Amino acid sequence: xxxxxxxxxxxxxxxxxxxxxxxxxxxxxxxxxxxxxxxxxxxxxxxxxxxxxxxxxxxxxxxxxxxxxxxxxxxxxxxxxxxxxxxxxxxxxxxxxxxxxxxxxxxxxxxxxxxxxxxxxxxxxxxxxxxxxxxxxxxxxxxxxxxxxxxxxxxxxxxxxxxxxxxxxxxxxxxxxxxxxxxxxxxxxxxxxxxxxxxxxxxxxxxxxxxxxxxxxxxxxxxxxxxxxxxxxxxxxxxxxxxxxxxxxxxxxxxxxxxxxxxxxxxxxxxxxxxxxxxxxxxxxxxxxxxxxxxxxxxxxxxxxxxxxxxxxxxxxxxxxxxxxxxxxxxxxxxxxxxxxxxxxxxxxxxxxxxxxxxxxxxxxxxxxxxxxxxxxxxxxxxxxxxxxxxxxxxxxxxxxxxxxxxxxxxxxxxxxxxxxxxxxxxxxxxxxxxxxxxxxxxxxxxxxxxxxxxxxxxxxxxxxxxxxx
Ligand SMILES: CC(C)[C@H](C(=O)O)[C@@H](O)C(=O)O
Ligand code: SF4
Numbered sequence: 001x002x003x004x005x006x007x008x009x010x011x012x013x014x015x016x017x018x019x020x021x022x023x024x025x026x027x028x029x030x031x032x033x034x035x036x037x038x039x040x041x042x043x044x045x046x047x048x049x050x051x052x053x054x055x056x057x058x059x060x061x062x063x064x065x066x067x068x069x070x071x072x073x074x075x076x077x078x079x080x081x082x083x084x085x086x087x088x089x090x091x092x093x094x095x096x097x098x099x100x101x102x103x104x105x106x107x108x109x110x111x112x113x114x115x116x117x118x119x120x121x122x123x124x125x126x127x128x129x130x131x132x133x134x135x136x137x138x139x140x141x142x143x144x145x146x147x148x149x150x151x152x153x154x155x156x157x158x159x160x161x162x163x164x165x166x167x168x169x170x171x172x173x174x175x176x177x178x179x180x181x182x183x184x185x186x187x188x189x190x191x192x193x194x195x196x197x198x199x200x201x202x203x204x205x206x207x208x209x210x211x212x213x214x215x216x217x218x219x220x221x222x223x224x225x226x227x228x229x230x231x232x233x234x235x236x237x238x239x240x241x242x243x244x245x246x247x248x249x250x251x252x253x254x255x256x257x258x259x260x261x262x263x264x265x266x267x268x269x270x271x272x273x274x275x276x277x278x279x280x281x282x283x284x285x286x287x288x289x290x291x292x293x294x295x296x297x298x299x300x301x302x303x304x305x306x307x308x309x310x311x312x313x314x315x316x317x318x319x320x321x322x323x324x325x326x327x328x329x330x331x332x333x334x335x336x337x338x339x340x341x342x343x344x345x346x347x348x349x350x351x352x353x354x355x356x357x358x359x360x361x362x363x364x365x366x367x368x369x370x371x372x373x374x375x376x377x378x379x380x381x382x383x384x385x386x387x388x389x390x391x392x393x394x395x396x397x398x399x400x401x402x403x404x405x406x407x408x409x410x411x412x413x414x415x416x417x418x419x420x421x422x423x424x425x426x427x428x429x430x431x432x433x434x435x436x437x438x439x440x441x442x443x444x445x446x447x448x449x450x451x452x453x454x455x456x457x458x459x460x461x462x463x464x465x466x467x468x469x470x
Contacts, residue, residue: 024160027122035127039149066403106379106405109347116247120235136216138235166199167273172282177463180215181446185287197227207281234266291322306330341424342373342454349427350378361451364468367399368457374401425453
């Protein structure tokens with residue numbers, strides 16, 4: 001009787017090293033410009049090569065400028081060097097690369113599944129924490145450090161310490177106006193940013209079954225913000241369709257074998273989880289963070305909390321510091337807080353369904369005076385799809401900036417940086433101090449909620465917007 005997680009580990013264990021560690025085979029190794037340079041340098045120092053270049057792929061994601069011009073030139077010398085290093089290294093080792101000016105370039109976690117690279121049952125590694133995203137398709141993905149990137153390049157394996165099994169079961173129906181983003185923010189708020197530390201989480205239940213694949217990406221992407229070492233959803237017919245539509249290389253014979261294998265990718269009835277949590281999706285309301293950790297989050301009708309004298313000293317300190325940083329008054333309503341910036345994008349919420357959800361709110365409305373709002377699609381493919389559907393025209397017509405794809409203001413490693421004190425409604429995944437710019441204040445929320453903030457200039461429950469007439 002095994003959990004899905006243990007099945008994936010066991011089927012990829014090249015060797016058992018001891019009771020806690022295995023040598024894990026990696027089916028797909030993704031790389032970005034930021035965490036790969038030292039790994040390649042180490043590889044070259046030791047005179048090693050890359051034995052399986054076809055099982056590696058690289059994407060320029062983080063440092064890339066997104067201003068809306070055709071040709072993208074990286075002006076910052078250090079960033080330009082990272083991009084040119086990645087190109088040189090990929091050429092040298094014959095590793096496929098989505099380079100700066102590739103029309104399909106984007107955020108690594110948006111690009112990889114678009115091309116059918118992510119398949120159920122795979123182990124996928126990347127020097128990036130949001131690799132947990134791929135659990136949405138039944139693949140075990142997680143982030144690794146730069147020295148591990150080097151190890152994977154050289155051997156296509158990783159020395160891996162086993163995690164514990166957590167089951168998060170979510171039944172019930174998400175109410176209208178709420179999304180997977182609200183659900184995962186609620187879960188993180190309840191179990192805390194450390195709540196899944198040391199665990200791989202398997203999500204299941206009727207609410208999960210009802211989610212689109214893109215919504216499942218959002219959920220698994222943010223599981224790492226609860227400390228999870230991986231997130232999984234057993235692949236169902238919807239996940240399998242999603243993969244097959246994007247993997248034309250699978251011929252009929254392979255397809256039958258693949259389908260038979262994928263059907264086994266679920267936790268056995270009676271498999272034991274170390275911890276189980278249960279939630280009711282029917283209770284979900286739009287959520288917004290108020291602090292500087294994703295678990296400092298409240299329903300939009302919540303009041304900014306004060307320091308709880310009953311909490312431990314560390315929590316008291318971090319609450320006080322978060323309140324200082326976000327400049328919110330204890331006891332004030334979160335709703336109504338003015339924002340100066342809105343950012344719609346990232347590997348959490350930069351996919352086509354996210355842009356459609358934001359567009360549905362924006363249609364017939366305009367960006368509020370004094371607000372700067374931008375949409376940064378997660379990839380070139382998302383961008384052209386949104387343009388073909390008329391979403392780009394809708395956004396620009398309403399006063400949004402329509403940008404080129406990349407990580408952008410999710411972590412401000414390019415030139416999309418907010419000024420000190422600017423408050424931003426953001427569809428990203430981390431509200432850490434300084435993440436969107438020194439002194440900039442981030443409120444995490446869903447695309448619909450961010451769009452509502454853009455058109456009203458404040459944090460607001462999207463469900464309370466007056467209908468648009470005419
Ligand atoms: C730059 C990269 C290493 C980092 C990560 O690991 O997640 C980034 O993508 C982030 O979201 O903070
Ligand atoms: S979009 Fe944000 S979270 Fe995702 S990989 Fe880029 S920086 Fe990291």
